[in-house]
Amino acid sequence: MTDTGCSLSAAARELGLDRRTVGKYARAATWQDCVRRTRPRRPTSLYPYLEYLRQRWEKGEHTATVLHQEIAAKGYRGHYQRVKMAIAPLRRGLPIDTPRERPPSPREVARWIATTPSRRSLHAAEALRRLFEYCPELNRTHDLVRQFAAMLDARDSTPLPDWLDQLATSRLPALASLAKAIREDLPAVVQGITTPFNSGVNEGRITDLKLQKRIMAGRAGVPLLRHRVILMAMLRRRYP
Structure with a gap:
C-alpha cells in the first residue's frame, strides 16, 4: 500500500512498472534506498602484497617480472599477469588499487556525442573529455555532429553547404562518404531540416x-x- 492509499498493483498498472519496482520505491525512506549499491570488491590473493609492490615501485623497480619473483619468494602463488595488471595504474600515476575502468563501447560513445551537452551526465562528459584528448578525430566528429544538431534545432539549412565541405575535407573517410550521400539527396535533407515533419x-x-x-x-x-x-x-x- 502506498502513502496515497493506492495498492501496489494499482500503482504498477497506472505507472506501467513492475509491481516489485513500485514496492521498492514505496518502501524507500530516502533516495539512497533506491540506488543500486555496488558490492565491495573481495580481497584477492595479491591483496597482502600490494603495499610491498607500491614501495618497490617508489624505489625504482618497475619490471613486473622481477616484482612477481620477489613476492613469489614471500609466498605469493598467483600468476605473473595479475602482478602486471596490478601495477598498471602506477604507470599512469594512479594508486595501485585503483580498479581498471571498462572502456566505453562505440554505441555508448555515439549516444554521448548525440546527446545535447547540457543533458549529459558528469560521467559521460568526463569520459568524452578523456577520449577527445587521445583521439582528435573523435573530437572533430563531435564538433561536426553538434553543428548539424544546431541546424536541426534552429530548422535552418543555411550552414549546410559549408558543413558538407567540412565533412568532405575532414580526412575521415566515413564523414566524406556521408557528405557524398547527402549531396545526392540534398533537397530531401534540406526539407528534413527546415520542416517539423518526419517519418x-x-x-x-x-x-x-x-x-x-x-x-x-x-x-x-x-x-x-x-x-x-x-x-x-x-x-x-x-x-x-
Whole structure:
C-alpha cells in the first residue's frame, strides 16, 4: 500500500512498472534506498602484497617480472599477469588499487556525442573529455555532429553547404562518404531540416509490427497481428 492509499498493483498498472519496482520505491525512506549499491570488491590473493609492490615501485623497480619473483619468494602463488595488471595504474600515476575502468563501447560513445551537452551526465562528459584528448578525430566528429544538431534545432539549412565541405575535407573517410550521400539527396535533407515533419511515427509503427511478428515466432496471421497492433497503439496512447 502506498502513502496515497493506492495498492501496489494499482500503482504498477497506472505507472506501467513492475509491481516489485513500485514496492521498492514505496518502501524507500530516502533516495539512497533506491540506488543500486555496488558490492565491495573481495580481497584477492595479491591483496597482502600490494603495499610491498607500491614501495618497490617508489624505489625504482618497475619490471613486473622481477616484482612477481620477489613476492613469489614471500609466498605469493598467483600468476605473473595479475602482478602486471596490478601495477598498471602506477604507470599512469594512479594508486595501485585503483580498479581498471571498462572502456566505453562505440554505441555508448555515439549516444554521448548525440546527446545535447547540457543533458549529459558528469560521467559521460568526463569520459568524452578523456577520449577527445587521445583521439582528435573523435573530437572533430563531435564538433561536426553538434553543428548539424544546431541546424536541426534552429530548422535552418543555411550552414549546410559549408558543413558538407567540412565533412568532405575532414580526412575521415566515413564523414566524406556521408557528405557524398547527402549531396545526392540534398533537397530531401534540406526539407528534413527546415520542416517539423518526419517519418518517426511511421518507423515506430513498423517496429511495433515487427516486434509482434517476432513474439509470435513468425506464425501470426493477419487477423491476430491486426488485433495486437491495435492493442499496442491503445497502450501507447495510455502510457506515452
